[in-house]
Amino acid sequence: MVTDVLNALVLIANFVIVPGLAYGSQLALGALGVTLVYSVLRFSNFAHGEMMSFGAMGTVLMTWWLQSQNISLGGLPTALLALPFGILGAIALCLFVDRTVFSYYRRTRSAGVTYLIVSVGVMFAIGGLIRFIIGPKDRVFADGDRFILKARAFKKMTGLSEGLSIKTSQGVTVIAAIIIVALLFWFLNRTKTGKSMRAYSDNEDLALLSGINPERVVMIVWIITGALAAIAGSLYGLDKSYKPFTYLQILLPIFASAIVGGVGSPVGAIAGGFVIAFSELFVTFAYKKVLGYLLPDAIAPSGLMQILSTDYKIAVSFVILVIVLLIRPTGIFSGKTL
Amino acid sequence: MEKSKRKTVQYLIGENMTGGYGGANILHSCTIGVDKGEIAVVVGPNGAGKSTAMKAVFGMLHLAEGQVRIDGEDITHLKPQERVLKGMGFVPQNNNVFPSLTVEENLEMGAFIRTSDISDTMAQIFDLFPVLKEKRRQPAGELSGGQRQQVAVGRALMTQPKVLMLDEPTAGVSPIVMDELFDRIIEVARTGIAILMVEQNAKQALNIADKGFVLVQGRNRYTDTGQALLADQDVRKAFLGG
Numbered sequence: 001m002v003t004d005v006l007n008a009l010v011l012i013a014n015f016v017i018v019p020g021l022a023y024g025s026q027l028a029l030g031a032l033g034v035t036l037v038y039s040v041l042r043f044s045n046f047a048h049g050e051m052m053s054f055g056a057m058g059t060v061l062m063t064w065w066l067q068s069q070n071i072s073l074g075g076l077p078t079a080l081l082a083l084p085f086g087i088l089g090a091i092a093l094c095l096f097v098d099r100t101v102f103s104y105y106r107r108t109r110s111a112g113v114t115y116l117i118v119s120v121g122v123m124f125a126i127g128g129l130i131r132f133i134i135g136p137k138d139r140v141f142a143d144g145d146r147f148i149l150k151a152r153a154f155k156k157m158t159g160l161s162e163g164l165s166i167k168t169s170q171g172v173t174v175i176a177a178i179i180i181v182a183l184l185f186w187f188l189n190r191t192k193t194g195k196s197m198r199a200y201s202d203n204e205d206l207a208l209l210s211g212i213n214p215e216r217v218v219m220i221v222w223i224i225t226g227a228l229a230a231i232a233g234s235l236y237g238l239d240k241s242y243k244p245f246t247y248l249q250i251l252l253p254i255f256a257s258a259i260v261g262g263v264g265s266p267v268g269a270i271a272g273g274f275v276i277a278f279s280e281l282f283v284t285f286a287y288k289k290v291l292g293y294l295l296p297d298a299i300a301p302s303g304l305m306q307i308l309s310t311d312y313k314i315a316v317s318f319v320i321l322v323i324v325l326l327i328r329p330t331g332i333f334s335g336k337t338l
Numbered sequence: 339m340e341k342s343k344r345k346t347v348q349y350l351i352g353e354n355m356t357g358g359y360g361g362a363n364i365l366h367s368c369t370i371g372v373d374k375g376e377i378a379v380v381v382g383p384n385g386a387g388k389s390t391a392m393k394a395v396f397g398m399l400h401l402a403e404g405q406v407r408i409d410g411e412d413i414t415h416l417k418p419q420e421r422v423l424k425g426m427g428f429v430p431q432n433n434n435v436f437p438s439l440t441v442e443e444n445l446e447m448g449a450f451i452r453t454s455d456i457s458d459t460m461a462q463i464f465d466l467f468p469v470l471k472e473k474r475r476q477p478a479g480e481l482s483g484g485q486r487q488q489v490a491v492g493r494a495l496m497t498q499p500k501v502l503m504l505d506e507p508t509a510g511v512s513p514i515v516m517d518e519l520f521d522r523i524i525e526v527a528r529t530g531i532a533i534l535m536v537e538q539n540a541k542q543a544l545n546i547a548d549k550g551f552v553l554v555q556g557r558n559r560y561t562d563t564g565q566a567l568l569a570d571q572d573v574r575k576a577f578l579g580g
Contacts, residue, residue: 192446195439199447202436209428210493211419211451 003160008293010162014151016285020278022170022239025177028273029232030250031257032184032266033225039201039264040221041106043115047097048229048254050126053247054093055230056237057134059086063141075145077168079238086234091226097122098222106218123248130244139242142169169239180231181270184224188266193220201264249314253280256317260324262331271332276317284310347410349373349532350426350501352395355404363402364390365556372501372534372549377527379564381540381577382553388536389431391553392505395534396428397421408501422451427499431506431536434490437479441470444478444489448496456496463492466522484515488522495526502526504535520546541578544568552577 030052037045045051062082072078101122105115148171151163188194200207200217208214233247240246257276261268287305295301308316324331351371358364364387372378380388393399395406397418406414408424416424436444445463449456464471467488473481478489487507494502507523508516516539524546527533537543544550547564552573560573567573 192450195443195446196450199436199439199443199450202438203433206430206434206436206493207447209418209422209430210447211422211497212447 004293006158007160007162008290010154010158010160010164011290011293012285014162014164016278016281018164018166018170020274020281022167022173023281024274024277025173026232026236026239026273027250027253027257027277028270029177029180029228029235030254031261031269031273032181033228033232034254034258035261035264035266035269036221036228037225038258040197040217041102041115043112043119044255045225046116046119046251047122047126048225049247049251050123050130051090051094051226051229052233052236052250053130053244054126054233055086055090055226056233056242056247057086057130057244058089058230059083059234060134060139060141060237060242062086063143067143073144075168077142077144077172077238079141079143079234080172083231083234087227087230090230090233091223093126094222094226094229095219097126098218127244127248134244136244139237141242142238144168167239169235173235173239176231176235180228184228184266187224197221252314252321253277253317256321259321260331262333265331265333268331268333275332276320279320280313280316283307283316284313350395350406350408350534352391352406353404355391355394355401355406357394357399357401357403358390359399363556365394365404367404367558368394368553368556369558369561370395370534370551372532374500374532375527375530376548377523377533377535377546377564378549378551379540379543379547380534380536380551380553381543382551382559383577385555386553387556388553389505390556392428392503392534392536396426396503419451422497422499425497425500426503427494427497427501428503429487429490429494429505429507431509435478435486435493438477440475441478441481441489442474444493445470445496448493452497459496459498463495466495466525467492484511484519487511487519491519491522491526495531499531501532501534504533506536506538508537508539516542541568544578 030048034045034048037043037048059079059082062085063079066072066078066082071081073081101118105118145168147165148168149164149166151165154164155161188198196207196212197217197220199210200212200214236250253276257272258269259272260275261270261272284306288301288303291305292300348371351369353369354367355365355369356363356367368387368391370378370380370391380391382388390399394401397406397416401414405412408426413421413424418428436447439447445460446456449459469485470488470492473485478486481489491504491507508519511519520542523533535543544564544567550562550564550567551558552560552567560567560570562570568578
């Protein structure tokens, strides 16, 4: 009986908890970028998905080059070594786009909706650029050991019939996300520049009166956004595989995360990321085996016991988004409303 | 009477200011000014252009005519941020704190342009407003109206200004808090800082004022010491409710 419950728990951990933590971290990092741009520059940046893709592309290209030079990190993916290159690429892209496109709309003090449409344009432009450079195909760039914990080793260790596996990319994702989030919060709450960014986001006019230079704040926001995008994009690519198209699809869960958590609230973006990730996985998980362990054989289900087919997982974030906007438009952590 | 007053050189003066927001002028050859260690109060009925005059002095309004000078230097064409560097501090009427930042961070941001050590100034401000020291780790948005005004004044004092401009510092606070705020403002003036403020509570404000300007429709109507204005029958009748 106890082993049955343990087996059921391991099953859920293996197919929901572990992937959920990794996916949630990726969404959280993405949503942090969206929320940061929203709270300081006051617009919804639809190009964020493609910015992630661009950064990931930089990482992929550098990884290939490193692999051709036989440089590697041993058990860890070479992509970690290439990541700084991807980050620099994404930062350069963000600053370039801001200088050439967004700065004009800032000068003319355009409405948020105008910005939003402009960012959609930027999204398509970057998407096109990416397909020019690396093409639309699926690219695998993960190397090193595939698993931190193999299912078979886990079974042997515990004697359970269900195995728990943790992929290297999942472990790397979660650890990287923790480090990045800690650094970001330290920056925002402890450094003078970070505080001036929060001040600017709080009260633009008073920030000007206090001598805070808006252009500098904007530049720093793009640098951080670029870095976050590249990291989130690369980790996402490492976990699945790098395919430019998927970064268009991930935009919705990212926005849902930012809004569910409360737009403009960094803590909310992180919470929202995990809420969306776990909802998607719990709703699309097939509970047949879990119930098989927990219920007596007589009433064990014969169907898959899946609430929603995985094909519809994108709908989950959409439904949560609608529910939150209807019931609590400011999100969990009372951010601003879009 | 007006002429003889104008001849005295004041530390900060906005002289013969004419201007408005785009279209029609709100200020018509309006003059307000203040000396070091002095409290000057601008009063007048609603829509008299009191706040506009303050904004004009701080460079948030384009002047068609007139001049703003600090310590004899013409600063008419400087931006507000540049005026901060010249020693001016401004406390707007609304949205004058950073709500999600803590009290301490608000003060730090006030001193953003300073490169020197700010801990002494912050200690002085905590001496002046002891309640802020208690609530230093609390977001300014969670404080009461009166406490928030203290944060706003403290923020402006962090640059160690020579002139402090206050736009209706007592708007929306209770009479008791108002008295306390006025006491604090007098203390600030005693340290040698010039204080120029707009007030709705004309009587109480003129009581503590060294100088008072009564504006009507963007023009100077009366200019005198606070006590003289309070004693003036016409002023009392027209603006102070008898």
